[in-house]
Amino acid sequence: MDLDVLNTVVQLVSGALIGACIGMTGIGGGVLLLPVLTLGFGLPPTVAVGTAHLYSCLCKLPAVFFHFRQGTIRFRTSAYFLAGAVPVSVAVALWITGYAGDMDPADPAWRELQTNLRQFIAAVVILSGLLILWHTFMRPVSRAVKDRAAQESRAGRLGQAARRISARITSAKIVLAVALGAFIGALIAATSVGSGILIVPLMIIVYRLNAVDTVGSSIFIALSLTFTSSIIYAGSSQLDLAIAVTMAAGSLAGVPLGVRMSRRLPERYLQITITGLVLAAGGIMLFGG
Secondary structure: OOHHHHHHHHHHHHHHHHHHHHHHHOOOHHHHHHHHHHHHOOOOHHHHHHHHHHHHHHHHHHHHHHHHHHOOOOHHHHHHHHHHHHHHHHHHHHHHHHHHHOOOOOOHHHHHHHHHHHHHHHHHHHHHHHHHHHHHHOHHHHHHHHHHHHHHHHOOOHHHHHHHHHHOOOHHHHHHHHHHHHHHHHHHHHHOOOOOOOHHHHHHHHHOOOHHHHHHHHHHHHHHHHHHHHHHHHHOOOOOHHHHHHHHHHHHHHHHHHHHHHOOOOHHHHHHHHHHHHHHHHHHHHHOO
């Protein structure tokens, strides 16, 4: 088999497996994808981050379209968050790509940058894995939120509840959302990790959105950030277009399969198993050199 064809097949299968994991457990793509790109495909960390941004952007487009049609994106709430996230993420992405783009790969400073970024990404991956475990064992709390939203929907009071929540958006909450958005925007721009595992709980805690609006708004925010970062990383050639598109195509096939499998397999055990793999991959990235 031709080497290029084999690489394409491996990328498609890898994307399908990551998509299946997302469909089965809801664990975000960035935390799974980065170890694959760096350890499996040998991409430099800066290129891996740019590739992961484009991959995430392509995978989130259909979801945002679906949530937009369903009316489950809170655009005003998302705008507060993006007001802090977008400028900082642009600045961080420009700094990383500009710094890496001006260097010769043979330069020791370039290797030092890639090593430092890889270790930082590994630390974020490990922390994300631990946060996923925490969410797994705190599932009764999130389930109660979902049940409350479902009851409101069945009673026909979802629109009234949304208006009551919207009315309680204070100046303090807006400032908090902008500040948290700036922090998460910087983290996502530098690592592509955190668009789901960090934004979702913050949307619930700060704005107390119902489950459906939380998911729709968080995906819209993540799409906005990954789209912006993708353009910047691509402009500095810190992105592998072929790998991103191929793996995204594989994921689009893998997600529905994962959703079907999740109905037959214990979700908690799946999440613990996959999180264990994430933690192991993060450890290898951190200490493997």
